Amino acid sequence: MSKRKAETTPVVTFTSRNPPWTYLKLQLIQSSPVDPLTARTHLTSALSQFLGLTGTSIAIDILKIDSQNLVWVRVPREDAPGVVAAVSSWVGSSSGSSMSNNTNNNNNIAWRICGRGNFLGALVNGSGGDLFVP
């Protein structure tokens, strides 16, 4: 019996410290909803402003965009600090002819960083802070 017990359950454990990607949960601060192509354009604009041509070559994968302008992206882990710095310091304007006839009360747009991690599973459900709001 004891021999059989020793044979069962080969447990494999390992620790990942350097996965290939970093995931960012970003929010675009603007009133109108954003589509993937515009989001990508705004990201490229932020990256090129901060890092020049090097910035535009960073690979960004847009994983999901929801109705609150939350944009989930995936970037190579090594490039993540650069992307975070570029995105958080950027202020752009929602240019385009359709927008120009709006009253120019506030055409500035910006990115807000809501979450950041190397494992998407740790980020998707947030921190649970909304439970405290009545």
Place this chain on the structure above:
Amino acid sequence: MLVDFEDNASRREKCYTTITQLPAFIDPKQPPASKSPFTAIKSHPFIHTVEVILPEETYASIKSSLNTKIKNPSCARVFMPLSALIEGDFFNAYIKTGNILMISEGRPGLGDFFKLHDGILSLELGKESFERTGLTGQPVRSGGRKHAKERYLVEINLRLPSMLHGKKGFERIVWAFENVLNQSVSWLFCDLNFDPTIVHDDKAPINAHHPQEINCEPAHTSYEDILVPEFQFENLTESTPQEDLQDHYGRISEWLAMVSLASPRVSARDSVDPYLSRYAVENVEETSISNIVSLKWHGLINSQWIMQLLICLLRETGANSPTSLSWFSLSAAASGRNAVEGKDGYSILTVAASGRPVNDEVSPSLPAVQEGDSRGLRTARKSICWEFVGASVV
């Protein structure tokens, strides 16, 4: 690396993965709490979201028994000062004799943050309020300057026999709660001894503080035509290079999170331009397409409830699943994460260990697989458990 920036926070992030064979029989009254994946559930007492993802067919077959066996978790939001915890009925009924779980609003590492678990009250305080309370505590890491002691943790076991009104040490705590930490704060409250079958008792001590009940009905979402990757790692032996394992199980964990995120990228119908995303489910040839159901509970959820849910799922899918393709995942997200190397939560994936015929070269190190195989496909199941540490979430 295109840009050379220092990043310390990212280096502390980790994911612990454990792959193990599940026992064929689990006693719901005595779950094997010292074994993975049950250890992961035990080590996360404060959970705010639990999500179960499973194929539609599996869900259809277990739906009715899941509904009858699993009651929704109950919890409430309440606004009260710390001193109310150690007063009269609340103290006697919930802390001394009962068992409750409480967590205050706020973030560890920022401001004052309190939680109560198993009768132990933990106060995480800034240096200034810690010194004013006059209580004893330990410095904790805050993620700021390395050797400066800026944050302190005070842990008080309120179930000790010395914790009684009139005793000297206890009076000091009372004084600190009445004179220093006297602000009312938002709490989430969960009574672990609460029995929903008993008629609601208006005299429960919590009602003095006008709790607001939080609806913990599961949110049910169906996803159609989802690309499901092959979960099994072929030829898993002790000599398999760790990089391969990390890569494979990292992708599966990513895929589970993508489904949870409701990302269009995992849908078979997605046709996104590579300029926008190059995410792809691993090995497109080996993926299958199926409809998936997600159930999500949101509230302050205790580990006993999650344990019951996992055991219920294991029992139901084990008995009824007609095919060896049956799988399910259970993910949980922690609240009140520590500022430094905080536990973020975990994902558990259960798959049939012998999804395909076991051939000879696979098995020398996995005798249990063969054993399960000879007895019938359904008994042998593997669990993969990912535990996440150290992400930054707002």
